[in-house]
Amino acid sequence: MIRFAFAGLAANKVRSALTMLGVLIGVASVILLLAVGNGSSTAVKNSITALGTNSLTVTSGSGGGARTSSTVKKLTVDDARALANPAAAPDIKSVAPVVTTTATADYGNISYTPGSVIGTYPAYFETANQKIASGDYFSADDVLNSAKVAVIGSTTAQQLFDTENPVGKTISLGGTPLTVVGVLQTKGATGFTDPDDVVIAPLPTVQNAFTGFGSVNQILVQATSADTTTQAQSEITQILMGTHSLTDPTKLDFRVSNQTSLLSTRESTSQTFTVLLGAVAAISLLVGGIGITNIMLVTVTERTREIGIRKALGAPKAVILGQFLTESTLLSVFGAGLGVAAGIIGSHFSVVGIKPVVIPSSVFGAFGIAVAIGLFFGSYPANRAASLRPIDALRHE
């Protein structure tokens, strides 16, 4: 029976190939698009762990209340000091005020503008999960002395020094000479910004050279553990309400954001994205299935006479049904098999900056659904063929 089905399909090679192509595209797109969606959510998950799960960020700005900018009190180093009081905030492990700016760095005749210049305390490195690859972090003493030292990210190092070892070299950042004491480990791009394209220097050094000793952009707080972030968050709110002399907790001029919750929002967004991609792919699989029905109907019409002959020779209904079902199932099995191959090969290339991660269940699922579609969409034409009256089938021209 399978031999007959093969012969039937081989009789119209182009037609069979095009039908298979329909299923192939459907299956391949299901696998590939789900892999892309999965890849992006994996990337988000990785960036959550990269950021550290017990870090909190305090930024200035109203939390949605209708307040004019004049009444908004900026965050200051004093706020950070208040937060660093272990008596008032037992769940806070460390505090790092952060100022961000941009400046052009020069080394020899190479000039490069890193993505950001950060001025902060040594606690920043641990809180932001920044690990050193070579050299060392700058120390608390460097902060106190406003030492002209810097730790640079791997992208910045690559741009300025290429293959040279940057540790011990002096770069000129916006005219201020800074000695590179360490290079950070590569974190890898997680979205549109490159976390490795940074220069990190002691807070007073950056304030002195660029931003001035006013406010800070944000305060990075590390809770004692991932479980205490909620308590730490309320302690921060209490303390900063005190320093900013606020009484109404609904009208705050700062915002404490939990990195984990921020990123879990992004993760759920990417899951929605995956579902949407999957739905699009499923539609193309359905279209492939309709293609099978269409071709099988054409085949049945074309071979009506042959069906008549077979019936005259005493072919039972089940045999005719089986033959056409085998043909449509073969079409879908081959199409799905090639689609799986195409999907897996396609997932080795990165799509719009996202490295697709193939979900094994999607491969089996897509294959299974394609075969089921072959059976389901093939059953109508097959049943039509099997139900033909022999005399009508034989008279068909």
Add this chain to the structure above:
Amino acid sequence: MARRARAKRSAGSAVAEAAEPAVQQVPPPVIQVRRLTKSYGHGDATVHALCGPWDPQTDEPLGVSLDIEPGDFVAVMGSSGSGKSTLMNILGCLDVPTAGRYLLDGIDVGHLDESQLSLVRNRKIGFIFQSFNLVPRTSALAQVELPLAYAGVRAAERRKRALAALALVGLSERADHKPNELSGGQQQRVAVARALVTAPAMLLADEPTGNLDSRSTEEVLAIIDGLNATGRTVVLITHEDEVAAHAKRVIRLVDGQVTSDVRQGPAGGPPPVLARQLAAAQAQQAQQTGALIGGRS
């Protein structure tokens, strides 16, 4: 030439076979048709393809009644539209009559469902069509194996019987050829092999020579003669007198009615054409023998 010799041999054995049932009882007819009618359409637009004589009182068709004995070779003749194809389709269980009873080999076909009908077609009837009706893209051997496959015969047995059937029609060397690689006559001989491979109760041939040249016509008819000589019942539909001359009984249909039913030879024994050839051969042999005895040159 080889085929003709074979036909003679089988003809010889057929005489012995045909004698046997006569010694026993009268065998039941292969086909028993009682008051069979077939009409298309409704009301005033009704067309009676098969009606038989009309009842003078009620003006209703009385239907066609017909008996065909085992071993008979019946030719059904008539112009197009006479109802002969309709009769053939009903006899072949491809179509159902509007009214009447049809007993094939003792089985009332009217009470069978679709799957039982396909079984009857497979076991009881061998079809030969005017347009050959071979399955496209399938080798001659596979064509002949097809009805056996539907009957559930095992592959080895199937192959053996299919090859034997192909040998009988003289196409052993063409077993691997597809229909488009065979001539019209060869295709029809494959169709004959396919029809006889299941050893059916009846061969049903619908204008088997209609699409063939005269030489192929002779070949195919000789095979059919040979099959009938071995006791196979044959019902043949034609509009050519030369073809009908091969039959032992000729039924003429006009406008759905049987107008004449002529017997050209006994139901048992070889068909008329073969019988004449046999007689001629015997006469020639006798003459030769006589010549030898007589000593004349």
